[in-house]
Amino acid sequence: MKKTILALAATASMFAMAAPAQAQMGQVKACFIYVGPIGDFGWSYQHDQGRLYVEEQLGDKVETAYLESVPEGADAERAIERFARSGCNIIFTTSFGYMDATNAVAERYPDIKFEHATGYKREHPNVATYDSRFYQGRYIIGQIAAEMSETGSAGYIGSFPIPEVVQGINAFLLGAQSINPDFELKIVWVNSWFDPGREADAARALIDQGVDILTQHTDSTGPMQVAAERGIYAFGQASDMAEFGPETQLTSIVDDWGPYYLERIQAVLDGTWEQTETWAGLAEGHVVMAEYANMPDEVKAQAEATEASIESGEFHPFTGPINKQDGSEWLADGAVAEDSELRSLNFYVEGVDDELPQ
């Protein structure tokens, strides 16, 4: 009798201990919301590659679903809510503009985990955010550009003047200036993430004005193709675009979401998921440099060295002394920019010959 009571008590205490933690699961349903078509061969395409990677790795233990081309705004909330009702255990919302919608739905479904890409609001314990340090790659390609350019000027096709893009422009120029202090950057904004035609037009305009290296912060392969046609070098964006310019692409800053998605979905399976704020880069493998091609060995070696020092944390692209565009001091000698400062970056560094659209 005493034994039974003890056993019961033990079981009860075990339950009591287990209760606040999350239960392990046999199968998880992971759902993804994309802002563009999965066939954009850029941003949404790479997120979908991450989803496929998880399916491949976890097999039967995961079931995935996705909705593509979901507009940011009122539609987004409905789409997320629909997923929440259809039995998803974890929902990834993969665009900045889904931020408020994600938090609103998360409040109503406390048992479902929400993961929002590139945002900063985590209003409920079941919302995590994640992003990548693309600027690390931009510093490397800036260095390569300065080495490879004969005219000393590169063309930069921008989408929207948001902090992420401004980070990229600044990092690119800082990298280039570390090789050639007089390096010039011509910037054209196309005010769109995805418009192959207009991006190609911007590329043509920049090349006609004498740049001999092209880089872009827009999502299509249009500019790469124009660069190939005109016989100049270019850098890819989001995915490896070498096929569109085998003799053109120097390297590409590739987004690799697979490992992160796997880790987070595994955490739900294990019952260990927690709210987190992830901003990972080269070191964690979230940002990957495509093969360094079409360049002399010493340029390649230098790029690899820079990559290694950023990866090891030895070097941060935003290390002082750095002045703002107007010449005033931003970072003192040896000072490193705070993450919070980078997240809201809204000014250029010295040497950018463009007025930042506000």
Added chain:
Amino acid sequence: MGLFEAILFSVMTAATPLVLAAIGELVVERSGVLNLGVEGMMIMGAVVAFAGAQLSGSAFVGVLCGLLAGAAFSLLFGFLTLTLVANQVATGLALTILGLGLSGMIGERFIGLPGVRLPVLNVPGLSDVPIVGRVLFGQDLLFYLSIALVVGVAWFLFRTRAGLKLRAIGDNHGSAHALGVPVIRTRYLAVLFGGACAGLAGAHLSLVYTPQWVENMSAGRGWIALALVVFASWRPWRLLAGAYLFGAVSIGQLHAQALGIGIPSQFMSMLPYLATILVLVLISMDRRLTLINRPASLAQPFVPER
């Protein structure tokens, strides 16, 4: 190639898909039918042209495939609105939505493949003329076709008996029918022509502009073509001027940005639309003339009395 020549060349490239799609829609609207599905037919043309070029290895086969795809897709619109007398506005919108989705599905296996570019056909002798030589005579098949179509449509509408009949149908299908003009048959042909032109515009996108297939690559150009038709008050030459103006300002603003003149880029991106609206409004100031040009039975359903 000098900078000015290079800019002109880019302008032509940017304007050609608009000219192609808009000249087709102009004929459709002149016959009294409003097909808002230009964007959908264009993207179908783009994906099928790309697929055709990939599978056959020839960009010319691709162009033909794009043309046929646009025409076939417009036939669906024709059947719904002309035979079943469905609402033209709703059907046109549905055609656009269907086209965007269907093209994504067809194009799935072509994502990430480098395309086949339509070759440049130099006109012997003329393509070496300084400045305008390459711009006008060193282009590809679709550019020459776009100019030929504008000339052809202008001639057909205003200089031939068949063109007169088509315009008569567009202005008053009841009277035209009473006079024995085959309203439905003519409209079917006009819709097919519009679809074929939109398909060619799509082929231009996926074989010349950016020789690749990506979903939604038309990025709203079908809607711009539609707007051009209205703003050009259904006149072929004005339409050509409007399309080139639009192209000139959209390329010009990119160059202005690259030169680093300090005007906000958001304003610059707006400029092509603003300039086109402004100029076309100015040239159609005469309200009376605009009303004469506007097909009076545009988007009106037609059921022949038996």
